[in-house]
Amino acid sequence: MDRELSATTKQVNKRKRYWQLGIAVALLALAVFGFRTLITPTINREALRTAVVEQGPVIATISASGVVVPEQEQVITSPIQARIEQVLLKAGEQVKTGDQILLLDRAYTQLAYDKLKDEQQLNQHKSVQLRLNLRKTLNQLASQLTIKQLRVKSLQAQLQDEKYLLKIGGTTQESVNQAELNLRIAQQELSEIQQDMATERELLKADEQELGYTLAMQSRSIEELQRKMEQAEVRATHKGVITWVKNEIGSTVNAGDVIARLADLSSYKIKATISDSFAEQLKVGGSTIVRINDTDLQGIISSIEPTVSNGIVTFYVALQDKAHALLRPSLRVDVFVTTASKGNVLRVKNGPYFNSAKGQQVFVVQGNEILRKPATIGVSNVDFVELEDGVKPGDVVVISDMAEYEHTEKIKLK
Structure with a gap:
């Protein structure tokens, strides 16, 4: 026969069920926590590279390769x-x-030099011959001119006599006409001789000018050859x-032909190369930073070669301190071309993480954990990266390569 349980017994059973339920819940929570502990990844703290978020300027740059070359180099040609x-x-x-x-x-040039000298002497002798021939011709024409002048005077006298005789009836009109014709012919011949003398003088002048030009050109050629022999x-x-x-x-x-190169090693410039995909960002006068080991030298782009060779653009950088003690011929350097500049912004040191990051996020160290947080990555250079939001000054950000954890919310540190 069933009996109703007492109030005390019911109270004991109720407490017993509460305890059983509490133990079950505790065991379930412990299991869940243990499972989450098992699946949460862990990273050794010593294997991480971190940097502290700070405020400061960030100058955006693109990287190029450079080599130190003398600012002035003389090319000596033959x-x-x-x-x-x-x-x-x-x-x-x-x-x-x-x-x-x-x-x-200089043997070949010496032969050419001697030949020119001989030709010059020959032309000088030709000039003398021209003057002598002219003098001979002018003397002959002068003699003929004198004879013609005497003949003209004689014919003038004959004409006067014929006119007088015609007047007194001692001759005919035909004789007077003939005397006039003879005088005109003689005067024409006299005029021709005078013109011949003027023409001969003009011809001599022209020949002398031509010879003068030839002699002048030969003199210049001789001087040039002489200078070349000295060179x-x-x-x-x-x-x-x-x-x-x-x-x-x-x-x-x-x-x-180039036979030697001579450089002035008191000042230098940088010959830099970069992919042609960055060509539009290059401009003459643009600011640059040239890094030699840990030393930065300021400079500007002085010139850009107009041609692209194998996808490479070449440009030259003029340095502010072109005689710096670290500069050496053919020294390889890093060149950073400035593309943008920001003043007082949140920044963190650059590292492998920002080279492999695919999204706008960062990993922030908080105690013994690393938490993934959304953040907007701004301009960058080889030293710093701008973080526009998602962090605050003093936050410690992981800058190691975190590609395998890019979808992980939390990482444990040990």
Whole structure:
């Protein structure tokens, strides 16, 4: 027979059920927490690179490769076609103004020089002959002129006599007419001789001018050849260092061929190259930073080559301190071309994370955890990255490569 439980028994059973339910809930919570602990990734703190968010300027740049070159380099070319006879100085040697670098064989040019001298003397002799021939011709014409003048006077007298005789009836009109005709012919011949003399003088003047031009051109050619023969003793025109010299003794060079390069190592510039995809961001006068080890040198783009070679654009940077102690010929440097500049913004040191980040987010260290937070990434350079929002000054941001955790909300630190 069933009996109703007492109030005390019911109270005990009720408490017992509460305890059982509480233990079950506790075990369930413990299981959930343990599972979450098992699936939450963990990173060793020592393997992370972090940086503190701060305020400061960020100058956006694009990177280029550069090499230090002398600001001024003289290209020495061969003044003549010649054979290299002797090399007196080698690449790398310092020179002073007037130092001889190499010697060219001048035999071929000497022959051309001697030929021009002979032609000049021949033309000078021709000029003398012209004057002598003119003098002879003028003397002959002068003699003929005198004879014609005497004949004209004689015919004038005969005409007067004929007119007088006609007046007194001693001759006929035909004789007077004939005397007049003879006088006109003689006067015409006299005029022709005078014109011949004037023409001969003009011809002489023209021939002398032509010869004068020829002699002047020959003189210039002789002076040029003489200067080239002097330049065959190839000498430095200013103080510097030989960066290259054609040292193949016995080889033949043509006029205009480069035979040596001379650089002034007291000042330098940067020859930089960059992908043509950044060509539109380059402009003459644009600011640049040239980094040598940990030293930054300021500069501006002085010129940009108009042609693109194999997808590469070449430009030159003029340095503010073009004689800095770290500058050396052919030294490889990093060049950063400024594209934008921001003043007092939130920034963090650049690192591998920002090179691989695919979204607008950052990982912030909070105690023993790393939390993924949305953040807007702004302008950047090789040193700093702007964070427009999502962080505040003093936050510690992970800058290591976090590509494998880009979808993870929380990461444990150990």
